[in-house]
Every structure is written in structure tokens, then in C-alpha cells.
Amino acid sequence: xxxxxxxxxxxxxxxxxxxxxxxxxxxxxxxxxxxxxxxxxxxxxxxxxxxxxxxxxxxxxxxxxxxxxxxxxxxxxxxxxxxxxxxxxxxxxxxxxxxxxxxxxxxxxxxxxxxxxxxxxxxxxxxxxxxxxxxxxxxxxxxxxxxxxxxxxxxxxxxxxxxxxxxxxxxxxxxxxxxxxxxxxxxxxxxxxxxxxxxxxxxxxxxxxxxxxxxxxxxxxxxxxxxxxxxxxxxxxxxxxxxxxxxxxxxxxxxxxxxxxxxxxxxxxxxxxxxxxxxxxxxxxxxxxxxxxxxxxxxxxxxxxxxxxxxxxxxxxxxxxxxxxxxxxxxxxxxxxxxxxxxxxxxxxxxxxxxxxxxxxxxxxxxxxxxxxxxxxxxxxxxxxxxxxxxxxxxxxxxxxxxxxxxxxxxxxxxxxxxxxxxxxxxxxxxxxxxxxxxxxxxxxxxxxxxxxxxxxxxxxxxxxxxxxxxxxxxxxxxxxxxxxxxxxxxxxxxxxxxxxxxxxxxxxxxxxxxxxxxxxxxxxxxxxxxxxxxxxxxxxxxxxxxxxxxxxxxxxxxxxxxxxxxxxxxxxxxxxxxxxxxxxxxxxxxxxxxxxxxxxxxxxxxxxxxxxxxxxxxxxxxxxxxxxxxxxxxxxxxxxxxxxxxxxxxxxxxxxxxxxxxxxxxxxxxxxxxxxxxxxxxxxxxxxxxxxxxxxxxxxxxxxxxxxxxxxxxxxxxxxxxxxxxxxxxxxxxxxxxxxxxxxxxxxxxxxxxxxxxxxxxxxxxxxxxxxxxxxxxxxxxxxxxxxxxxxxxxxxxxxxxxxxxxxxxxxxxxxxxxxxxxxxxxxxxxxxxxxxxxxxxxxxxxxxxxxxxxxxxxxxxxxxxxxxxxxxxxxxxxxxxx
RNA sequence: GGAGGAUUAGCUCAGCGGGAGAGCGCCUGCCUUACAAGCAGGAUGUCACAAGUUCAAUCCUUGUAUCCUCCACCA
Numbered sequence: 001x002x003x004x005x006x007x008x009x010x011x012x013x014x015x016x017x018x019x020x021x022x023x024x025x026x027x028x029x030x031x032x033x034x035x036x037x038x039x040x041x042x043x044x045x046x047x048x049x050x051x052x053x054x055x056x057x058x059x060x061x062x063x064x065x066x067x068x069x070x071x072x073x074x075x076x077x078x079x080x081x082x083x084x085x086x087x088x089x090x091x092x093x094x095x096x097x098x099x100x101x102x103x104x105x106x107x108x109x110x111x112x113x114x115x116x117x118x119x120x121x122x123x124x125x126x127x128x129x130x131x132x133x134x135x136x137x138x139x140x141x142x143x144x145x146x147x148x149x150x151x152x153x154x155x156x157x158x159x160x161x162x163x164x165x166x167x168x169x170x171x172x173x174x175x176x177x178x179x180x181x182x183x184x185x186x187x188x189x190x191x192x193x194x195x196x197x198x199x200x201x202x203x204x205x206x207x208x209x210x211x212x213x214x215x216x217x218x219x220x221x222x223x224x225x226x227x228x229x230x231x232x233x234x235x236x237x238x239x240x241x242x243x244x245x246x247x248x249x250x251x252x253x254x255x256x257x258x259x260x261x262x263x264x265x266x267x268x269x270x271x272x273x274x275x276x277x278x279x280x281x282x283x284x285x286x287x288x289x290x291x292x293x294x295x296x297x298x299x300x301x302x303x304x305x306x307x308x309x310x311x312x313x314x315x316x317x318x319x320x321x322x323x324x325x326x327x328x329x330x331x332x333x334x335x336x337x338x339x340x341x342x343x344x345x346x347x348x349x350x351x352x353x354x355x356x357x358x359x360x361x362x363x364x365x366x367x368x369x370x371x372x373x374x375x376x377x378x379x380x381x382x383x384x385x386x387x388x389x390x391x392x393x394x395x396x397x398x399x400x401x402x403x404x405x406x407x408x409x410x411x412x413x414x415x416x417x418x419x420x421x422x423x424x425x426x427x428x429x430x431x432x433x434x435x436x437x438x439x440x441x442x443x444x445x446x447x448x449x450x451x452x453x454x455x456x457x458x459x460x461x462x463x464x465x466x467x468x469x470x471x472x473x474x475x476x477x478x479x480x481x482x483x484x485x486x487x488x489x490x491x492x493x494x495x496x497x498x499x500x501x502x503x504x505x506x507x508x509x510x511x512x513x514x515x516x517x518x519x520x521x522x523x524x525x526x527x528x529x530x531x532x533x534x535x536x537x538x539x540x541x542x543x544x545x546x547x548x549x550x551x552x553x554x555x556x557x558x559x560x561x562x563x564x565x566x567x568x569x570x571x572x573x574x575x576x577x578x579x580x581x582x583x584x585x586x587x588x589x590x591x592x593x594x595x596x597x598x599x600x601x602x603x604x605x606x607x608x609x610x611x612x613x614x615x616x617x618x619x620x621x622x623x624x625x626x627x628x629x630x631x632x633x634x635x636x637x638x639x640x641x642x643x644x645x646x647x648x649x650x651x652x653x654x655x656x657x658x659x660x661x662x663x664x665x666x667x668x669x670x671x672x673x674x675x676x677x678x679x680x681x682x683x684x685x686x687x688x689x690x691x692x693x694x695x696x697x698x699x700x701x702x703x704x705x706x707x708x709x710x711x712x713x714x715x716x717x718x719x720x721x722x723x724x725x726x727x728x729x730x731x732x733x734x735x736x737x738x739x740x741x742x743x744x745x746x747x748x749x750x751x752x753x754x755x756x757x758x759x760x761x762x763x764x765x766x767x768x769x770x771x772x773x774x775x776x777x778x779x780x781x782x783x784x785x786x787x788x789x790x791x792x793x794x795x796x797x798x799x800x801x802x803x804x805x806x807x808x809x810x811x812x813x814x815x816x817x818x819x820x821x822x823x824x825x826x827x828x829x830x831x832x833x834x835x836x837x838x839x840x841x842x843x844x845x846x847x848x849x850x851x852x853x854x855x856x857x858x859x860x861x862x863x864x865x866x867x868x869x870x871x872x873x874x875x876x877x878x879x880x881x882x883x884x
Numbered sequence: 885g886g887a888g889g890a891u892u893a894g895c896u897c898a899g900c901g902g903g904a905g906a907g908c909g910c911c912u913g914c915c916u917u918a919c920a921a922g923c924a925g926g927a928u929g930u931c932a933c934a935a936g937u938u939c940a941a942u943c944c945u946u947g948u949a950u951c952c953u954c955c956a957c958c959a
Contacts, residue, residue: 010921193956200959217959231959264959273959280959342958388888395887395955487954522896524952555907556897561889562952564896572907575921586918632898636906648923659917735925741913742925748914780916834903841902846939855902855940862903 004698006588010581012545015694020133028707029140031076039075040480041067042461043139047086048124049093052131054519054527055486057537058557061550062631063484064137068686069626072711078477080464081139083125085148087453088182088349091411094120110410117411131537136546136689145464147456155463156413156456157430164428168365175284176404178357179347180302184408185361187452188401189491191354193343200340204333205230208246208255215335217269219342222320225308226295227256229275231286234260236271250333261286278358296358362406369499370397376498381508385629386560389515396491405452412450419445458496461509482512514629517562524564540570547688548573554687555635576639577691583647584695587673590658596671596700601717606767608672609720610727611650614641615676619714638684656777679712729764730771736800736807737779744814751782755808758788762804799876803865806872817880824873835866
């Protein structure tokens with residue numbers, strides 16, 4: 001045959017782009033119409049605010065590996081790609097742009113602002129999808145979705161209106177987390193708490209009747225203008241007498257009462273708490289229990305409003321606090337200030353301090369949905385990998401609170417609610433409303449707010465497949481199978497998808513939930529834009545290639561543990577890809593002019609049988625690893641099979657036959673290796689997609705694309721347990737001689753003869769005899785003699801050995817006798833120590849009666865081994881002594 | 885306050901109830917007609933600490949220490 005010649009070095013840039021285009025042209029990512037079962041993965045949609053980072057690379061690598069594996073296994077695989085409009089985050093990006101131009105969003109107006117945001121979306125979308133292509137993601141672009149495209153917008157409305165009709169969505173005035181900078185409400189889990197230094201102020205509130213005063217402790221004195229009561233614990237005997245008395249609120253002329261409420265901690269501060277319902281969640285609850293008014297002190301921009309005395313109006317809370325403290329001090333109200341570190345909520349997008357803020361918002365009632373979501377887990381409909389995340393999920397679901405879904409933003413899905421400005425009617429509708437159904441007025445106004453971003457992404461597993469329409473896709477590919485995500489969005493996204501799916505589809509959206517770790521830098525810090533410690537996947541691809549990146553990430557992705565990497569980490573994948581390239585290059589060179597023949601079991605020698613056995617073991621191990629999402633195990637198996645077994649041992653051994661064999665032997669040898677290479681490409685394709693595809697297409701006898709070929713299922717006809725063990729002995733003998741050579745400082749150019757003396761009944765004696773030539777070449781020996789009777793003059797040689805045989809290297813002149821004797825003595829000491837441990841076990845009657853029989857058997861063989869080692873070494877010492 | 889994770893070679897990390905592993909780094913020798921991004925050989929560990937369970941513990945249990953993450957509360 002005429003073989004293709006590979007370029008001298010591995011250069012992924014030469015083919016990665018071309019291969020990806022080829023996959024696209026051949027529609028290789030489309031679900032195969034004839035497959036057996038479906039297998040669906042939906043990609044967690046990246047935000048269109050930025051570009052993909054290493055975390056995305058890890059996620060998408062694992063998804064791609066799963067998808068490619070399942071595709072080769074014959075499933076109808078669909079991987080749905082897409083992006084998320086990312087409400088606040090994207091709006092912030094645009095607002096920052098505007099700020100640089102000295103403008104605010106109000107200067108543009110809603111329509112123009114949204115238009116501009118779409119441009120930002122388009123730009124980032126372009127970058128993100130090109131990154132995914134460069135990574136080699138085999139997602140079906142025909143199924144790509146965006147959370148704000150037409151179909152998904154329809155799904156959002158359907159979900160909103162349906163929930164409203166089911167009484168699960170309501171509107172009301174509540175205390176919500178509010179970011180003054182973003183100008184919008186936030187959900188509870190969008191607030192990040194950070195411990196900050198602060199002060200605790202003890203403030204005197206005088207009794208209204210002038211009979212003295214009480215002292216309250218507060219960290220936020222500026223909110224005192226919203227105080228409507230002071231609370232004490234009903235069981236606090238210190239204060240039972242004063243409950244009900246009136247106080248005069250300092251700096252104002254307002255009177256408030258002392259009330260009793262059990263939420264007050266007697267131990268904290270003075271045991272007296274000022275109640276400010278509009279500015280503290282606990283106070284809000286307390287106020288509701290006691291029917292107290294809530295006085296809102298804040299404007300939407302976070303400054304103090306007309307409900308505070310004039311001199312404080314318009315100030316931001318920090319400035320107001322300073323002034324209030326000053327005035328309290330002056331009025332003699334401030335008793336003391338103490339340092340008090342406490343957690344302060346910050347906006348998860350812009351990191352501004354979040355204020356509790358009283359406002360009209362829309363909420364989803366969550367308790368009922370959480371119950372169903374919990375049941376999905378307990379029924380085994382969903383399974384977390386690793387399992388420990390189930391606790392996190394359960395805890396969150398059991399403590400769930402209603403979800404604030406309205407956002408005072410412009411970028412997002414407009415809330416599908418209209419208000420009639422004439423009769424005041426509220427209309428919740430799936431379609432746009434232009435006429436009031438009650439009074440017929442056309443004077444309608446849509447709710448100005450948009451929905452939380454997650455209100456669209458929680459529908460992702462079915463909205464992307466066409467819901468609420470009954471589409472063929474939905475019918476075929478839903479429910480999806482595996483979701484791969486990092487743990488930081490279990491609450492935001494995963495939990496809510498499960499709830500939405502249970503609510504709207506009546507079942508879980510996916511079965512397996514694979515939680516990956518976070519990607520960190522070498523200092524263990526999370527990679528982030530602000531720290532500037534992120535690694536751009538494209539940089540990695542440019543330097544090492546996509547396969548190097550994929551393989552390295554997979555190799556490091558152990559069981560949801562965080563991975564710490566830097567640019568150099570990817571060398572490992574790069575070296576491996578290079579190794580594959582070069583092994584192929586060598587084999588193709590040797591295939592030149594040869595006839596490829598069918599490989600049948602009866603024509604195989606012991607090394608052939610060994611490598612086929614190893615191959616099948618690798619297949620089995622990878623199947624097992626993939627079934628439990630142990631990606632690193634799979635990657636390690638691939639690596640050690642191809643590099644250590646195939647290249648280092650098998651191909652090296654085959655060189656003998658290739659160089660010195662008959663034509664027939666050469667044909668057989670190269671045929672076997674090409675066969676194994678072809679199978680290896682299939683085995684490795686999920687992990688190193690580009691280089692395996694490129695090579696596969698150049699192998700003789702292949703046609704079509706590797707991506708669409710079948711997985712190399714384990715072949716029991718090519719598993720040879722006995723030969724595997726025999727080949728192991730051969731390798732060991734080779735290692736012994738190589739080690740001796742290295743230790744004695746004998747260069748590779750120096751040849752010497754080797755005598756192997758097998759013990760009686762040693763199982764590999766015949767093999768050694770048969771494979772003398774091969775062993776000699778591995779050992780660099782001038783000749784190998786297998787001599788059962790030790791007729792050679794062994795006393796002139798360097799002695800060594802293993803269980804079952806001894807090895808004598810005829811290199812008398814190189815031996816430092818004293819050093820070698822010391823070494824052997826050390827080995828004897830070590831073996832004696834091991835023997836002691838083994839004997840302790842074997843002499844222990846409880847071990848013999850309780851331990852598993854394999855364990856006992858193993859100890860017995862260890863005993864024999866150690867004993868042989870000791871006696872062998874003693875003999876060798878004696879031999880060495882004769883030399884000096 | 886609650887929950888979870890980590891602690892194994894110089895570094896990054898696998899692993900496992902029965903003789904301690906990988907990659908990188910390091911040392912020695914090799915450009916052996918695929919690959920120096922390579923080949924061969926080698927050194928390095930009280931598997932955090934302490935108790936317990938077990939015939940047997942790096943692995944299971946409990947406690948301790950250090951580090952990290954999440955949740956809740958914080959007047």
C-alpha cells in the first residue's frame with residue numbers, strides 16, 4: 001500500500017479549523033435519525049456579557065466528551081447550544097459604555113437603549129460561539145437558542161401566565177433587596193454577603209413622659225427616622241414593666257411604643273431593638289406581626305427621601321449616618337460606639353451595598369414547587385455526581401423563600417401584565433393587550449419591569465426544544481439526560497430548572513447532574529476578570545491546540561474537585577497529542593509498501609496478545625469511568641494505554657519484526673499496529689477529537705468521519721489472560737537488565753551477554769526461550785541465554801533476579817563489588833522487614849480465619865516471594881564476594 | 885450557628901480496608917533509523933495530628949489542627 005506521509009511535527013493549527021468545518025459540512029453534530037435511544041444534553045447558556053473563560057472550557061469539554069462518547073455508542077445525540085441574555089449583567093455592560101460617553105440610559109430612552117444592548121449581545125454572541133467552535137464542541141448549531149429569541153420569549157410568557165393562573169405568582173409591596181446603583185430589586189440569592197468593619201451605636205431614646213430613657217443598639221442610626229417601635233423580648237424581666245410605654249424618637253417629634261417580640265435576642269446589645277420595618281427584613285416581619293406602619297426613607301437612587309427631616313434629605317446613607325451620629329452626639333443621645341464587624345450585603349453584579357427597600361414587586365410562590373423538586377430527588381429521578389451535592393440541594397429546597405422575579409431594568413423579558421389607566425384593571429396575558437376587556441379603553445400601559453434572567457433560563461431544558469408548542473423535538477429529546485454545571489449555580493439555575501420542569505412538564509428535566517469544580521489559578525484563587533488571573537481558552541488553543549486543552553482539563557477534572565492550573569498545565573495534553581501524532585507518523589512510514597492483512601487471533605504471538613488484552617482492558621475501564629462520570633480516570637486510562645503500553649512497549653517490540661522479519665511477518669506486524677491505531681483513534685476521539693479525526697482519515701482502509709464511527713466495544717476474543725501475565729514477566733526481566741546497566745554506569749553502546757536462570761516450574765521459561773532475540777534487543781544484550789541448569793560460569797557475572805528466575809549480566813569489569821553488596825544487603829533488610837509483616841499476619845490465627853481467602857493467598861505468595869528474594873540476594877552476595 | 889470540601893513526593897493532584905501512585909520538577913545516562921514535546925534508569929513520602937473499630941487502617945468512626953466554599957444570623 002501507499003501510505004500518507006504526516007508532517008514532521010504535530011501542529012494543531014494545520015487541521016483543527018479544517019476538521020471542524022468538515023464536521024459541520026457533514027452535519028456530524030445533528031442527531032442521527034437511525035440511532036437507538038436519544039441522548040440529550042443542554043449546554044448551560046453562557047452570558048452574553050463577556051467571553052468564555054476556563055470554567056466554560058472545562059464544562060463544555062466534559063459535555064463534548066460525554067456527547068461524543070454517546071454518539072459513538074450509537075445514541076441519537078443532541079447537544080443544544082445557546083446563550084443567556086443575562087439581564088443585569090448585560091445592562092451593566094451597556095451602562096458602563098454609556099458612562100464613558102458621559103451618558104445615562106435615560107438619555108437614550110428605553111427603545112434606543114435596548115437596541116444598543118442587542119448590539120452588545122450580537123458582538124459577544126459572535127465571540128462566544130466562535131470560542132465554542134474553536135474548542136471543537138460538537139453541539140448542534142441548528143438547535144442554537146438565545147433566552148430572548150422568539151420561541152423562548154413565548155415560553156416565558158406561557159410560564160408566567162400559567163403560574164399566575166395557578167395562583168403561584170403574585171404582586172405586592174414587600175421589602176426586597178435593592179441595588180441603588182443598578183436601580184433594581186434583586187433576588188435573595190443575588191446578594192453576596194461580605195464581612196466588613198462597622199460600628200455599633202448605643203442610642204438613648206427618652207420616654208415621652210420625661211421619666212428617663214432607654215438605650216437601643218444599632219449599626220445603622222440613619223434609619224432611625226423609619227423607626228415605628230422599640231422591641232424587647234417578652235421573657236426579658238428587665239423590661240416587662242416598660243412594655244407599652246411611649247418613647248420620643250430623637251431628632252424628631254415622633255412618638256413610638258415599646259413592644260414585646262420573641263425575635264429579640266436578650267443577650268445582644270442592650271436587649272432593646274429599634275424596629276424599622278422598611279429597612280430591615282427582621283423588623284419587616286416584626287412590623288407585620290404587630291401591624292406597624294412601614295416608613296420608607298429611600299428614593300430609588302438610594303438617597304434619603306422626604307420622610308426624613310429636611311437637613312438629611314438627598315444624602316446617601318453613608319453621609320446621612322455621619323450627620324445623624326454627629327447630631328445624636330450633640331443632643332446627648334449617643335451613649336457609646338463600639339467596633340462591630342458584620343456582614344453587609346452587596347449586589348452580585350456591581351458590588352454596591354444592597355439596601356432593603358420597600359417596593360411593589362412580583363413574586364413566585366416556591367414552597368409547593370420545592371416539594372415536588374425534593375420528591376424528584378428522593379424518588380431517584382435525578383442523581384447528583386458527586387452525591388454530596390444532594391445535601392446542598394435538599395437544604396436549599398427545604399428553606400426556600402418566595403422568589404422576587406421583577407427587575408427594574410430595561411434589558412429582559414417585559415412582564416406580561418397591562419394596566420388600564422382608565423378603570424385600573426390589571427390584565428395578565430399571553431399575548432400583547434391593546435384593549436381593556438372591562439371598559440374597552442385603549443389607554444393601557446404595560447408593566448415597566450422585566451423578569452429576572454433566571455425566569456427564562458429555568459425553562460431552558462424544554463423551552464429550547466420548542467415548548468410550549470408540542471414539537472417533534474420536544475417529543476423526542478425531552479427529558480434530557482445529563483446536565484454538566486459548576487456548583488456555583490446549583491441554586492440559581494439547577495434547582496429552579498427542576499422545579500420548572502416538574503411544574504410545566506410533570507417530570508424532571510434531566511437525570512444525571514454532573515457538578516464540576518471551579519477552575520482556579522495556582523494560588524488557589526478563583527479566576528476572575530477583576531483579578532486578571534483568568535486564562536483565555538483561545539490563548540491556550542493558539543499555543544497548544546484545542547485537544548491539548550480538552551485533554552488536560554479532562555485529566556484534571558476529578559469528581560467535582562476544583563482544579564488549579566496555569567498556562568504550563570496544558571503542556572501535558574500537548575505532549576500527549578504530539579506523542580499520538582508521532583506514533584502515527586512512524587506507523588504510516590512503516591506501512592509504506594506493505595500489504596495489510598486481516599488480523600486473526602490464531603496468528604498472534606505473546607506480545608500481540610498482550611497488547612490486545614491491554615486495549616480491551618482500557619475499553620472496559622473507560623466504559624466504567626464514563627458511566628460514573630469519572631472523567632479523570634478515563635483520561636488516565638487513555639494516556640497510559642497509548643503511551644506506556646502501546647508506544648513504549650508494543651511498538652518498540654514490534655520494531656524487531658519490522659526490521660528483521662520476513663515479508664509475511666512485516667505485513668502481519670504492521671497490520672496489527674494499524675488495526676490497534678485505528679481502534680485507538682476511536683477510543684481516544686471523545687478526549688482528543690481533532691487529532692484523532694485528522695489521523696483517522698489518513699489511516700489506510702478508513703472512510704468517512706471518525707466522529708460518526710462506532711465505539712470500540714471490548715472484544716472478548718482478543719482478551720488473553722495467560723499471555724498478559726507472561727508478557728509481564730518478559731517486561732520485568734528487561735527492566736532488571738536495564739536497571740543493572742544504568743546502575744553500573746554501562747552505556748547503551750556496550751553490549752554484554754545475559755544469562756537467565758529460571759527456577760523449576762517457572763511459567764515463563766518457554767516464553768523467555770522463544771523471545772530471546774526480542775529481549776536481547778530491549779536489553780541491549782549481545783545475546784540472551786536461557787539456561788535452566790546454570791551451566792554458564794555465573795560467578796563471573798553481575799547477579800540479579802526476580803521471583804521465579806535469576807538474571808546474570810556478564811559485565812564483571814564494571815562492577816563495584818562493595819557497593820553492590822551494600823545494595824543487596826539493604827534489599828535483604830527490606831525484604832526481611834516485609835517478610836516479618838507478612839509472617840505476623842500469617843501467624844495470626846484470627847487473620848487466617850477471618851480474612852478473605854484471596855487476601856490469605858496473597859500473603860502466602862508474598863511470603864514465598866520475600867523468602868526467595870532473600871535467599872537469592874544472599875546467594876548473589878556470595879557470588880559477588882568471589883569476584884573480588 | 886449549620887453544612888460541605890481539602891490536608892498523600894519539591895509543585896499540581898489521583899487513589900484505596902490487605903505490598904504507597906501520576907504529571908511536572910530534580911538526578912544519571914542516551915540525538916537508539918516516530919517523537920529531546922523524546923528514550924532508559926533513579927531519588928524523594930512518620931499518606932496533617934490523636935484516639936477508636938478491624939485479623940488488617942493512608943482508606944472506616946470520632947475528636948483536634950490548619951485551609952477553603954456554601955447557607956443562615958448578626959439590632
